Each structure stands twice: as structure tokens, then as C-alpha cells.
Amino acid sequence: MAYSAAMKHAIGAVRRSLTALGIGVQDARFARHGEHEPAPDAPLVLVACSGGRDSLALMAVADTACAAWGVRCGAVVVDHGMQPGSAETAARAAAQCAALGADPCVVRAVQVEERGQGAEAAARDARYAALVDEARRLGATAVLLAHTKDDQAESVLIDLIRSGGVDALAGMPPGQCVDGVRFVRPFLGVTRAATTSICEDLDLDWWDDPTNGDAFAAGEALPAHFPLRSRIRHTLLPYLNAFAGRDMVAMLADGAAIARRDVDYLDARADDVFARTVTIAYDDDGAPHACIDARALAAEDAALRFRVVARTLSICAPGSGKRHVDAVEALVSHWHGQQAVRLPRKRTANRKKHVIEVCEDVTHANRRHRERDRS
Incomplete structure (x- = not known):
């Protein structure tokens, strides 16, 4: 079968991702022409598929690439139950x-529970939990996600709007581990136009999520109730393309790949510093608390101090923002006897001599223990 240029490029992207996972041609049979069945114990990769153009294209490409190497390829479809x-x-x-060849092929219905993080984030959390569960159950080596080059550019803009910093410039990583399961994004260098072309060539009829705003013309302002990602896609990016006179998707996504190298290096250095300066323990109720060696951490570069403190707070006081990290970092680098820092989840960070304790607020803890004792 003769493949289009878009299909060839996408197959190459998936093969590179498989190679990075340590997956290659399974035996000599697959080096010869013809169709060959993968062994029952061959590695299994799963494609997270929504039925949209990007994930259907990934399913088709992944099955083609896997079949040629003797790798099993399955799919998991998550039903969020959020739309009629x-x-x-x-x-x-x-x-x-x-x-398209997916085996196994699983539909997983989930209950999306919003706890103040927004509907889109709640759906994402439920989706990842379901994918992790199915990957473990099926013994999959990895789960492939269909985020494209366009998605990467949109993610950079979203993160710049919401947070900023070098991590925002780096966008989504090509791979990450969630609860022990590896997730891979082989299409970060593949455009949405290419996935559309692949689906059209294969006569695949995809589903468009109405919240994507695909019914609106490019450049047309979407109503404010549409998700931020959709409004960036249809309004902001076309404006930036026209303003800059160039393809800003390519500029942002290619820049993210460069920034990702810097972020990975900083994270690796921060891992080492965290291991040397922070101790995490858990109380009888399972609540985490940390002890930070402020003297040792103060000797490190400011970029590493910020990352170590941010990681500590993400464990002990989820929901902490930049102002919380800055305040706790000041206990390290600009210590002059200041009071404890109040953190989310009724936690505080308090320095005594050269140790900073991040734990449950004393007043709240005493109240909770009194209530438990009365019961």
C-alpha cells in the first residue's frame, strides 16, 4: 500500500516513540514482507481514542506501525458522560x-466529579484514572495520546495565560509517568491538518466535540463560555498568525521542544537537591508533612530552590501557588525570623533554627484531634 506523505511522517513519529520505549521489531518474521500475527506475549500499547480526528488518525497509524513490528495495539475509549x-x-x-485493528478495544465509562478545579480539568483527571486502570489491567507497556503540534502550541499559550515561567514555555512533555503507567505523545510534531488528511485518506468519519468550536470559522470569536483552549484555537492563534506574518503553531511548538530540554535538566537537578534537603513523612491519618533543611537548600541556585519548594508544597499543601512558594522560599534565602506561612489545605510552613516544617496548622490540628477524641 502506498502511503501519503502525512501518513509516512506520522508512522515515523510513532516508530520513534516505540523505540524510545525500548520496543522494536519483535522477531525476524516481521522483517519480511507479508502479514504476520504478533505473539500473544508481545508488548501491548494502547491508544486513548475519543473518536476525534486526531485520535482516530493515531489509532490507524499506531496499528500500522505496530503490526509491522509484531507489537500488539489496542484502544481505550473513555465515556465521560458529560454530553447527550x-x-x-x-x-x-x-x-x-x-x-482499524485494535485488539483489545475497551470502552470505559467514568463519573466526572468536579471539586472546584473546573469541568475540563475534572474530566481530564477522570480520563487519566481510567486509562491508568485499564493499562494496568491489560498489562500495557504504554498509553499513546493524540496531542498534536497544534495542541502543543495551544498548551503553551494556555500555560502562559495561567502561570508563566519556563515550564509554561515547555508545554506538554513527549512522555510522562502517571501512577506507574507511561503515557506517550508521538504526534507532538504532527499537525492537525495532517491528522485530518490521514482520516480523509482512510475514509474515517470522525466526531467533533461541540465544545471545540469547530462549527465556527477560524478567527471568529467564540462565546466566553467555550473552553479557553477552544477560544485560543479559533480566535487567538489566527490573530497571532496574521499579526506575526508566520505560522505561530510551528513557532510555539518548536520553541516548546527547545524549552523542554531546559526543563528536563532543571527537573533532574531539582530531583537531586530534593533528595538531599527534604524529608517527607506521613502521620497516623496519612497526611504528609515535610522537613526542609533550610541551610543546605540555601546553598543552591534560586531556580533549584524554587523547584524544590514547589515540589514540597505540591505534596504537603496541594493548591499552593507562586506566592506561597515565594513566601516559603523566603524562609530559606531571606530568613529574619518571620512568622509561619499559611498554606492551602490548612497547612503552614514554619522555620525553627535551620529546619522548615511544612505540616498541618497547629490550631486546626488541635481542634481536629479534640473532635476525634470526643467521638
Whole structure:
């Protein structure tokens, strides 16, 4: 079969991701022409598929690449239940994946519970939890995600709007581990135009999430109730392209790849400093608390101090923002006897001599223990 340029490029991207996972041609049979069945114990990779153009294209490409190397390829379709007809949409996506060769092919319904983080973030949390569960159950080596070059550019802009810093410039990593399961994004160098072309060439009828705003013309302002990502896609990026006179998707995504190298280096250095300066323990209720060696941490570069403190607070006081990190870092680098720093989740950071304790607020802890004793 003759493949289009878009298909060839996408197959190459998936093969590079498989190689990075340590997966290659399984035996000599797959070096010869013809169709060969993978062994029952061959590595299994799963594609997270929504039925949209990007994930259907990834399913088709991944199955082609895996079949050529003797690797098993399956699919997981997550039904968030957030839109009318979501079960039918998920079943249709699963049928398309099965027709493309996915085996196993699983539909997983989830309950999205929003706890103040927003509907989109809550859906993402539920989706990842389901994918992790299915990957473990099926013994998969990795889960492939269909984020494209366009998604990467949009993510950079979202992160710059919401947070900033070098981590925002780096966008989404090509791979990450979530609860012991490896997730890989082979399409970060593949455009949405290419995934559309692949689906059209293979006569795949994809589903468009109405919240993506695809019914609106490029450059047309979306209503404010649409997700930020959709508004960036349809309004901000076309404006930036016109303003700069160049392809800003390519500029932002290629820049993210460069920034990612810097972030990975900083993270590796921060891992070492964290291991030497922070001790995490858990009380009888399972609540984490930390002890930071302020004297040892003060000897490190400011970039590393910030990352170590941020990581500590993410464990002991989830929801902490930059102002919390800055305040705790000041206990390290600009110590002059200041009071304890109040943190989210009723936690505080308090320095005594050269040790900073990040733990439950004393007043809250005493109240909680009194209530437990009365019961």
C-alpha cells in the first residue's frame, strides 16, 4: 500500500516513540514482507481514542506501525458522560478502532466529579484514572495520546495565560509517568491538518466535540463560555498568525521542544537537591508533612530552590501557588525570623533554627484531634 506523505511522517513519529520505549521489531518474521500475527506475549500499547480526528488518525497509524513490528495495539475509549449521546459516541469510536485493528478495544465509562478545579480539568483527571486502570489491567507497556503540534502550541499559550515561567514555555512533555503507567505523545510534531488528511485518506468519519468550536470559522470569536483552549484555537492563534506574518503553531511548538530540554535538566537537578534537603513523612491519618533543611537548600541556585519548594508544597499543601512558594522560599534565602506561612489545605510552613516544617496548622490540628477524641 502506498502511503501519503502525512501518513509516512506520522508512522515515523510513532516508530520513534516505540523505540524510545525500548520496543522494536519483535522477531525476524516481521522483517519480511507479508502479514504476520504478533505473539500473544508481545508488548501491548494502547491508544486513548475519543473518536476525534486526531485520535482516530493515531489509532490507524499506531496499528500500522505496530503490526509491522509484531507489537500488539489496542484502544481505550473513555465515556465521560458529560454530553447527550456520549455512550453512543464512545461505542462508535470503539467500533472504528476495532475495524482499524485494535485488539483489545475497551470502552470505559467514568463519573466526572468536579471539586472546584473546573469541568475540563475534572474530566481530564477522570480520563487519566481510567486509562491508568485499564493499562494496568491489560498489562500495557504504554498509553499513546493524540496531542498534536497544534495542541502543543495551544498548551503553551494556555500555560502562559495561567502561570508563566519556563515550564509554561515547555508545554506538554513527549512522555510522562502517571501512577506507574507511561503515557506517550508521538504526534507532538504532527499537525492537525495532517491528522485530518490521514482520516480523509482512510475514509474515517470522525466526531467533533461541540465544545471545540469547530462549527465556527477560524478567527471568529467564540462565546466566553467555550473552553479557553477552544477560544485560543479559533480566535487567538489566527490573530497571532496574521499579526506575526508566520505560522505561530510551528513557532510555539518548536520553541516548546527547545524549552523542554531546559526543563528536563532543571527537573533532574531539582530531583537531586530534593533528595538531599527534604524529608517527607506521613502521620497516623496519612497526611504528609515535610522537613526542609533550610541551610543546605540555601546553598543552591534560586531556580533549584524554587523547584524544590514547589515540589514540597505540591505534596504537603496541594493548591499552593507562586506566592506561597515565594513566601516559603523566603524562609530559606531571606530568613529574619518571620512568622509561619499559611498554606492551602490548612497547612503552614514554619522555620525553627535551620529546619522548615511544612505540616498541618497547629490550631486546626488541635481542634481536629479534640473532635476525634470526643467521638
